[in-house]
Amino acid sequence: MVEQKVVDPDYLILEAPRERKFITGSQAFAEAIKRANVDIAIAYPITPQSETMHLVGDLWAQGYVKDYYRAEEEYGAMSAIAGAVRGGARAFSATSGPGLLRGLEAIVSWPGHRIPAVLGVMTRVVNAPLSIQPDNVEIAYLLHSGLIVFHAENQQDVFDFTLAGFPISEKVDVYLPVVVATEGFFVTHAKGYVELPPEDMKLPPRDPYKAPVPPTDCEIPPARIQRDAPVQKSNFMSYLIHAVWQQEVWSANERARKWINHYLGGLIEVVNPKAEVFIVASGCAAAQGREAQRYAEMEGLNVGLVKVRSIRPFPTQELREVLKDAKAIIVPEHNIVGWLCKEVKAVIPNGDRVVEGPRVYGGMTLPVELIMDEIYKVLGIKKEKKTLV
């Protein structure tokens, strides 16, 4: 184990010198955890996530993480994360597709319990039929729970979003769990260049007393979410208490914006802001969208890209501003339901500008040609089919 010194999160995330490494997405998750001063990580295997939590287990064996175990299954793992965080620890876990859905009852209760933790989600088809491939429909199940949800395009995003996830999650005005989602295999098992800050630095430990909801540790009066009988009964007070609590969770989710801007440089990234046609995408689809934008530019077409980093909070104002003069908006996705397309349509005027797709699912790759076809269509260009490399 490398001796690590505690440094300010702003320094570690934004200022420290970085060195370029060629690593997989799973390794990028582990590199972030190595520098995140994590107290406890709880693992349960599922493809394609397994490698990440096994690497985190190695970090525990080396001394970078204080406690670690392989749980009984995901519901147990995610419940134990809640217990550890309420006990004042900084915690991390990760899962995929069916595992995410198995743990979902616990995970979607984290915002209500005000659990600041980071959860990695490496997308995988939701059965049936059985498949292990990277379809990202599972992200749709996370959008209405109060969780903060980031969608990583590549290995670099995985590292940056995960490391920044801890301070964002633990800010007093946020205090919500952060999900860092990325495509299984395409990102987790493929290598990419990642700029890493030095490994002899780490985040400061979690301070559980800097909190809107104190820990349950018998050191200070605890938050007694279930204290009063009215909360458990069917009467007006119980409805009111629950309603107010939900409002606060969603307000906290909104308040995360300024910290996402601070640590990640904004909820969206824009390439060619004056474009006529925009590709709006997140995760791996944004990587393919980036390629399509580059090809379009080579062909002299005025096409832009909006990469959505944060799905929750959703960049409503940002998208309205960037897309206000767009003639057409193409939303490529790795799922059949088009959850991002629905989100985009819902927040901008003249939703008929939005092209529904292209969509691939079942774990297929998303060829750049599919996006190019949509670009030609909306620009009225008739093209001979040709293969782009």
Add this chain to the structure above:
Amino acid sequence: MGLEYVKIAPGFERYMPRDYVDLVKMGQFGRQVDVMDLGQFKELVEDHPMCAGCYMAYFIRIFYASLPNPEDTIVLGTAGCARLALSQAAVPFIYGNYGDTNAVASGLKRALTIRFPDKHKDVVVIAGDGGLMDIGFGMTMHSWFRREKFTTIMVDNEVYGNTGGQESGMSPKGVQLKMAPKGKQFDKINAVELAQTAGCVYVARISPTNPKRIAKVIRRAILAARHFGPTFIHAYTSCNIEYSIPTREVLADARNREKKDFKFYEWMTDEVKEYFEEMEKKEVKA
């Protein structure tokens, strides 16, 4: 720190509710009370919305009076009747999701051990037969397999009482309940045997007829969990509503079951036995 957080800050005494002042001045914080003195000290739980004649409520009252260190104890519960009283006590209480108690307690206890390696922070799960042996079964068993250092107390009323009287895995075979219209088709789960096999270091089965014995068992289970590993108490706490036991016969019913399938049973590892013998020797000397 435990005692510090329950104390009233100087100057605030006259603004605090009377109940709280009594709790600090005449309660259990910082001292060991004798369960036979119930009524002569301010108890950790007083008001609760349990049914008249509820034996679980009685057990929970004794439970709180038996805590070796209430100012450093955290109680976890789940859906069911028990949590209605547990959430009213002057001891931190965590209510998570359905049947998740032993997973949440695993994370909590580990976090407290990381943060306070030199202090005893007692974690106690009190959940029903449904929570621990049906919906939470896997998490209960695995917390024992992993040798997690906390206490699990099953308040077994042999029915899903809070949802209106459905069969549970702990209902006796043949009993007709909701969702068992032809009577339960299989035997009551042998939780005590499972606990011993799964790695608990102290296991007791009790029909709560004798408050001194209940207190001793609870205290032992908590102290053994501090030092050695998981501990388990299986307590019979009848549901007088769903089993139609007249209120005045609730104690007689507990005595009757004590003679049959709830005979007092206590088992512990040699290591735990040695620890208690040492401790009790010291107590006699003192």
